[in-house]
Amino acid sequence: MENNKKTSDFLHIGNKLLMWYDKNARDLPFRNTKDPYKIWICEIVFQQTRIAQGLNHYNNFIKRFSDVKTLAESPEDEVLLYWKGLGYYSRAINIHKAAQQIINDYDGVFPPEYEEILKLKGVGKYTAAAVSSICFNGKMPAVDGNFYRVLSRIFADDFDVSNSRAFNYFSELAHLIMPENVGDFNQAMMDLGSEICKPRNPLCGECPLNRDCLAFSLNKTSEFPVKTKKVKATDLGLQYYFVHRNGEFLIQQRKDDFIWKKLFEFPLQISEELMPFIKSVKTINHKLTHKNLSIEIFNVEVDSEEIWKNFTATNDYMITDVKNSQEKSFPKPLENYIQNYQTAYRFF
DNA sequence: AAGACGGGGTC
DNA sequence: GACCCAGTCTT
Structure with missing residues (x-):
């Protein structure tokens, strides 16, 4: 003792x-x-x-x-x-x-x-x-x-x-x-x-x-209690491409070696051919306990069915739609982004 | 022994 | 904005 x-x-x-x-x-x-x-x-x-x-x-x-x-x-x-x-x-x-x-x-x-x-x-x-x-x-x-x-x-x-x-x-x-x-x-x-x-x-x-x-x-x-440990915040510069067409969008699954283990997310990069379809960029600031995440989401609206089919067929991404997104587990900031998109999508 | 790992509540 | 919470795992 x-x-x-x-x-x-x-x-x-x-x-x-x-x-x-x-x-x-x-x-x-x-x-x-x-x-x-x-x-x-x-x-x-x-x-x-x-x-x-x-x-x-x-x-x-x-x-x-x-x-x-x-x-x-x-x-x-x-x-x-x-x-x-x-x-x-x-x-x-x-x-x-x-x-x-x-x-x-x-x-x-x-x-x-x-x-x-x-x-x-x-x-x-x-x-x-x-x-x-x-x-x-x-x-x-x-x-x-x-x-x-x-x-x-x-x-x-x-x-x-x-x-x-x-x-x-x-x-x-x-x-x-x-x-x-x-x-x-x-x-x-x-x-x-x-x-x-x-x-x-x-x-x-x-x-x-x-x-x-x-x-x-x-x-x-x-x-009391006495606690000396300090929390330090580091900034992650995450960039996602929200590639979508007719309410469908591309997702992939994270590995289990970092944050948001095995959760689903948007593509982290896209091919050159999709660049012209970038319609806007949105920056989201999200706080975790130990990290500040500044996330840029590129809104990639594909209006060519040919390019959409060709791209989705030749890559390892999954396709989901705004309704079926509920059946996947997304990190909170992406979840919120999809919710907002879903709300906007109802107006079309 | 020290970091990493989410998200939400409180003051 | 800093601190806290029915902690555990990895390095």
């Missing part, structure tokens, strides 16, 4: 938290089940994602892929389609692979042990702890951003959460207050962190732990 708190007893804090959770747990669709499949999916969906943002995606996903077998046997592009707009698309690709792992390596039965859950693609220490504790009475704290925030405030601990040892450090801190019912404890920490112990302007007046919170008693909640 890297602190001197071990000699004191903080278990009453966890018990207080459980009593609060009994009365104040959020009513969420995955709260009334211990089905490891559903808990697993919800843990992946809500990684780095707020409940309000991902709730519809979760419900639609469960409705379409109701069990591991259904998910494992579905095409990857359809899984990506149900992930459309959620971001971090490798989660969808990994969730699909993990479903096949469960079918192939565990005979279709979700493995109950923490160490086995951890072997699933896209499942790290947090998710493995959450699923094993909620579904199988596992005893690992599910240390996430909420744990960092709540624990650093309770103990007024300035350990840098950007430090790579933060996970282990706050895991040990969690053990100090962790009661027997770890599944409810983990979920209670999530609810407290999201509803009360918020990143900014926490509702300390309503917090069941305010009398146990050192940061609150020092009036220094805004100083």
Whole structure:
């Protein structure tokens, strides 16, 4: 232990938290089940994602892929389609692979042990702890951003959460207050962190732990957690050619080695013969967490059926139309562009 | 150990 | 505009 708190007893804090959770747990669709499949999916969906943002995606996903077998046997592009707009698309690709792992390596039965859950693609220490504790009475704290925030405030601990040892450090801190019912404890920490112990302007007046919170008693909640890591924005100069005719347009699929893994996009270059058909250029500025994207979209309106057919037949592009574009997963800025085009197209 | 990876909400 | 969020994977 890297602190001197071990000699004191903080278990009453966890018990207080459980009593609060009994009365104040959020009513969420995955709260009334211990089905490891559903808990697993919800843990992946809500990684780095707020409940309000991902709730519809979760419900639609469960409705379409109701069990591991259904998910494992579905095409990857359809899984990506149900992930459309959620971001971090490798989660969808990994969730699909993990479903096949469960079918192939565990005979279709979700493995109950923490160490086995951890072997699933896209499942790290947090998710493995959450699923094993909620579904199988596992005893690992599910240390996430909420744990960092709540624990650093309770103990007024300035350990840098950007430090790579933060996970282990706050895991040990969690053990100090962790009661027997770890599944409810983990979920209670999530609810407290999201509803009360918020990143900014926490509702300390309503917090069941305010009398146990050192940061609150020092009036220094805004100083925790300590995080030094900085985000840097880089600019990508993307240029797309929106090549279309009669409501059809050309698309291709991205690789899985960069942003927007395996999502569909417009061609990044066109042949010389299409240059005369460029009608206009639109610049879109799109912000990601770590990148600013300035995207130029060349509107290439092909009014010659001969050239259109010749071009589309001799290249590796796919053709889709404004209606069928709904069946593909596009990056958000391109999705918006197609939506606008669709709106304009209705006037013709 | 450090970057990369989305999108949306908040202040 | 900076920061944050039910983190994980790659290098």
